[in-house]
Amino acid sequence: xxxxxxxxxxxxxxxxxxxxxxxxxxxxxxxxxxxxxxxxxxxxxxxxxxxxxxxxxxxxxxxxxxxxxxxxxxxxxxxxxxxxxxxxxxxxxxxxxxxxxxxxxxxxxxxxxxxxxxxxxxxxxxxxxxxxxxxxxxxxxxxxxxxxxxxxxxxxxxxxxxxxxxxxxxxxxxxxxxxxxxxxxxxxxxxxxxxxxxxxxxxxxxxxxxxxxxxxxxxxxxxxxxxxxxxxxxxxxxxxxxxxxxxxxxxxxxxxxxxxxxxxxxxxxxxxxxxxxxxxxxxxxxxxxxxxxxxxxxxxxxxxxxxxxxxxxxxxxxxxxxxxxxxxxxxxxxxxxxxxxxxxxxxxxxxxxxxxxxxxxxxxxxxxxxxxxxxxxxxxxxxxxxxxxxxxxxxxxxxxxxx
Amino acid sequence: xxxxxxxxxxxxxxxxxxxxxxxxxxxxxxxxxxxxxxxxxxxxxxxxxxxxxxxxxxxxxxxxxxxxxxxxxxxxxxxxxxxxxxxxxxxxxxxxxxxxxxxxxxxxxxxxxxxxxxxxxxxxxxxxxxxxxxxxxxxxxxxxxxxxxxxxxxxxxxxxxxxxxxxxxxxxxxxxxxxxxxxxxxxxxxxxxxxxxxxxxxxxxxxxxxxxxxxxxxxxxxxxxxxxxxxxxxxxxxxxxxxxxxxxxxxxxxxxxxxxxxxxxxxxxxxxxxxxxxxxxxxxxxxxxxxxxxxxxxxxxxxxxxxxxxxxxxxxxxxxxxxxxxxxxxxxxxxxxxxxxxxxxxxxxxxxxxxxxxxxxxxxxxxxxxxxxxxxxxxxxxxxxxxxxxxxxxxxxxxxxxx
Numbered sequence: 001x002x003x004x005x006x007x008x009x010x011x012x013x014x015x016x017x018x019x020x021x022x023x024x025x026x027x028x029x030x031x032x033x034x035x036x037x038x039x040x041x042x043x044x045x046x047x048x049x050x051x052x053x054x055x056x057x058x059x060x061x062x063x064x065x066x067x068x069x070x071x072x073x074x075x076x077x078x079x080x081x082x083x084x085x086x087x088x089x090x091x092x093x094x095x096x097x098x099x100x101x102x103x104x105x106x107x108x109x110x111x112x113x114x115x116x117x118x119x120x121x122x123x124x125x126x127x128x129x130x131x132x133x134x135x136x137x138x139x140x141x142x143x144x145x146x147x148x149x150x151x152x153x154x155x156x157x158x159x160x161x162x163x164x165x166x167x168x169x170x171x172x173x174x175x176x177x178x179x180x181x182x183x184x185x186x187x188x189x190x191x192x193x194x195x196x197x198x199x200x201x202x203x204x205x206x207x208x209x210x211x212x213x214x215x216x217x218x219x220x221x222x223x224x225x226x227x228x229x230x231x232x233x234x235x236x237x238x239x240x241x242x243x244x245x246x247x248x249x250x251x252x253x254x255x256x257x258x259x260x261x262x263x264x265x266x267x268x269x270x271x272x273x274x275x276x277x278x279x280x281x282x283x284x285x286x287x288x289x290x291x292x293x294x295x296x297x298x299x300x301x302x303x304x305x306x307x308x309x310x311x312x313x314x315x316x317x318x319x320x321x322x323x324x325x326x327x328x329x330x331x332x333x334x335x336x337x338x339x340x341x342x343x344x345x346x347x348x349x350x351x352x353x354x355x356x357x358x359x360x361x362x363x364x365x366x367x368x369x370x371x372x373x374x375x376x377x378x379x380x381x382x383x384x385x386x387x388x389x390x391x392x393x394x395x396x397x398x399x400x401x402x403x
Numbered sequence: 404x405x406x407x408x409x410x411x412x413x414x415x416x417x418x419x420x421x422x423x424x425x426x427x428x429x430x431x432x433x434x435x436x437x438x439x440x441x442x443x444x445x446x447x448x449x450x451x452x453x454x455x456x457x458x459x460x461x462x463x464x465x466x467x468x469x470x471x472x473x474x475x476x477x478x479x480x481x482x483x484x485x486x487x488x489x490x491x492x493x494x495x496x497x498x499x500x501x502x503x504x505x506x507x508x509x510x511x512x513x514x515x516x517x518x519x520x521x522x523x524x525x526x527x528x529x530x531x532x533x534x535x536x537x538x539x540x541x542x543x544x545x546x547x548x549x550x551x552x553x554x555x556x557x558x559x560x561x562x563x564x565x566x567x568x569x570x571x572x573x574x575x576x577x578x579x580x581x582x583x584x585x586x587x588x589x590x591x592x593x594x595x596x597x598x599x600x601x602x603x604x605x606x607x608x609x610x611x612x613x614x615x616x617x618x619x620x621x622x623x624x625x626x627x628x629x630x631x632x633x634x635x636x637x638x639x640x641x642x643x644x645x646x647x648x649x650x651x652x653x654x655x656x657x658x659x660x661x662x663x664x665x666x667x668x669x670x671x672x673x674x675x676x677x678x679x680x681x682x683x684x685x686x687x688x689x690x691x692x693x694x695x696x697x698x699x700x701x702x703x704x705x706x707x708x709x710x711x712x713x714x715x716x717x718x719x720x721x722x723x724x725x726x727x728x729x730x731x732x733x734x735x736x737x738x739x740x741x742x743x744x745x746x747x748x749x750x751x752x753x754x755x756x757x758x759x760x761x762x763x764x765x766x767x768x769x770x771x772x773x774x775x776x777x778x779x780x781x782x783x784x785x786x787x788x789x790x791x792x793x794x795x796x797x798x799x800x801x802x803x804x805x806x
Binding site: 009011012013018037039040043044046051052053054055056058059060063064066067069070071072073074075076077078079080092093096097159160163164166167168169170171172173174178180287288289290291292293294296297298299300301388389390391392393394395396397398400401402403 | 412414415416421440442443446447449454455456457458459461462463466467469470472473474475476477478479480481482483495496499500562563566567569570571572573574575576577581583690691692693694695696697699700701702703704791792793794795796797798799800801803804805806
């Protein structure tokens with residue numbers, strides 16, 4: 001079956017999603033017997049609905065190669081849940097352009113869309129190969145060891161928290177409690193990664209709170225007070241989606257929460273809220289950083305391993321589609337053994353669609369205020385290159401003369 | 404006069420302050436005839452009051468060298484205004500340790516402290532050489548072309564805003580208005596630097612607001628609406644210290660403002676406030692990023708030119724002190740000519756102390772919502788290496804078949 005390729009990028013942009021796109025394009029170019037045109041949907045599935053597609057073979061190969069080092073979604077992205085009529089429209093547009101290979105790069109919502117397109121094509125007897133390519137900084141797709149996009153965002157956060165932690169440690173007279181709020185719609189994978197900021201025990205972050213563990217305000221205040229009394233400063237990382245023991249989003253109580261078209265709440269404000277709590281209850285001034293977008297998308301601290309795997313996931317999707325596979329998402333499979341090695345695998349789209357992988361219990365400590373060594377062992381190989389070494393003074397004091 | 408050196412780091416940590424410290428130490432080591440010990444005050448002037456000083460000659464030379472690449476203040480910092488009694492104590496501690504060379508690395512508050520120590524030593528007949536080494540990401544010291552610390556923070560912001568801007572541009576269905584809040588106690592130098600994020604006209608940031616220009620809410624809303632209607636998305640950078648035409652801090656009206664011991668207000672919340680304004684008045688959902696600490700301190704995107712100049716400022720301070728100078732701050736002097744070249748100079752501490760350099764009128768456009776080309780020409784040589792090139796697709800559309 002010979003036809004055209006369509007690539008769609010969906011959901012939140014990342015440092016790695018263009019690397020996957022590059023992998024798809026460069027691999028597709030090798031399959032001239034099966035593949036004619038290579039099209040890019042403008043703003044994901046919206047580009048299909050609107051028949052807005054870019055001819056990617058008109059681009060300079062050097063531009064395609066440079067996608068590997070370009071953050072955000074070069075084709076444009078969207079968050080959009082199709083209506084039934086719109087799925088019908090998709091099944092008109094694809095045949096009109098003889099699109100026979102569809103690659104959807106995105107998270108669990110995207111895999112749901114991909115799954116529906118695959119099933120509808122089968123139902124209508126339109127021969128189409130649909131493959132999902134995982135992408136999410138949230139790292140919450142099931143059935144894959146981790147998700148492209150996550151390693152670079154995790155590396156960014158580890159470096160940012162190490163640097164901001166050194167700042168809080170250094171400046172003695174103000175800002176003794178710092179709360180850094182990370183992204184994470186429902187899961188705490190990104191927040192957990194901030195533990196990599198530590199060079200040695202006692203380094204920031206001192207407390208890490210994930211939404212997987214119900215947040216208890218009173219225990220939190222005890223934790224903060226304990227570290228403050230011991231070290232004289234506290235650096236805390238919290239996930240935007242922290243919940244109480246009834247599963248309610250904590251930040252919701254304070255400010256209106258917007259809901260996007262998939263029904264996900266747009267959160268914000270938990271760090272601000274906790275700063276006020278610390279000030280009111282402990283009488284200690286606390287400040288927060290909310291790095292926001294830059295953590296998910298920036299190429300500043302991209303993980304080389306992460307970018308390479310993102311490329312491989314795109315490439316593998318084309319290889320599998322050309323072999324006849326459809327209705328699958330590419331997975332990353334970590335090989336057993338001491339040395340980190342990762343290969344790609346397949347999982348049915350319907351097994352991934354709309355499901356979420358939370359940080360498992362064995363990665364969270366018993367008190368729910370830190371991660372475990374097991375988590376760090378799992379994470380470390382994804383963060384390559386590792387963090388650069390900073391100067392650590394021995395701190396030999398000059399003998400006092402006045403006392 | 405032979406004696407010991409004392410180095411103190413003060414104010415907000417930066418990517419470059421340890422580079423200046425390294426420059427002082429490595430230069431001091433060359434002057435064995437004048438200099439015995441090299442001490443580091445722990446947490447700035449507080450370390451002097453407490454007689455807490457590190458013997459920096461006990462450190463491994465490789466650790467000292469690594470300071471060049473280590474962010475934050477390795478000696479510890481503080482924000483602290485001395486009382487008269489405490490100045491007396493300083494003039495007891497320094498002679499007790501035969502400190503004859505004092506290097507204060509910091510901003511305008513620090514230069515005030517340095518100036519007072521210098522004058523008090525003269526008054527009491529204690530032979531002491533006091534030199535200031537400029538450091539502030541705010542870039543608001545007078546009499547110097549720019550301040551070490553600023554280039555690295557400016558480079559970080561330019562890259563962060565470029566990446567976050569690409570994110571906002573890409574994701575079609577949500578987050579169409581993004582406000583990024585930068586630091587800047589009173590001046591807009593950091594906010595202004597975000598203009599470097601643009602590869603071409605029309606790129607984010609579309610609107611830039613500095614505290615030097617009175618903020619007019621109605622004009623702001625007109626600006627936002629115009630860009631939104633034209634491009635479909637808007638990226639705005641604002642300084643935390645934006646003021647109305649009466650000179651009042653805008654964010655003060657919304658939340659309590661803490662005041663540090665120098666009487667400076669600790670600001671926050673302007674971006675959040677403007678998001679609510681846009682939603683209420685224009686009916687458009689807006690979101691904000693507040694990167695916070697990482698922008699001032701991170702080594703992620705450090706400017707090589709900036710780190711080198713920070714080192715040179717430290718080195719020059721020692722050279723001048725050994726030659727007999729006291730009561731001066733090192734300045735950076737930009738040489739005339741097309742090719743960027745910077746050398747060091749001197750200015751009396753009292754001319755710098757407690758004064759602020761605002762972004763001049765010729766660097767701000769007439770509408771007060773952007774910077775001028777003249778500013779970018781001034782800034783660009785400080786940001787080295789420049790920003791990496793990203794992939795820019797030609798975007799050749801596939802011909803529509805359905806319409």
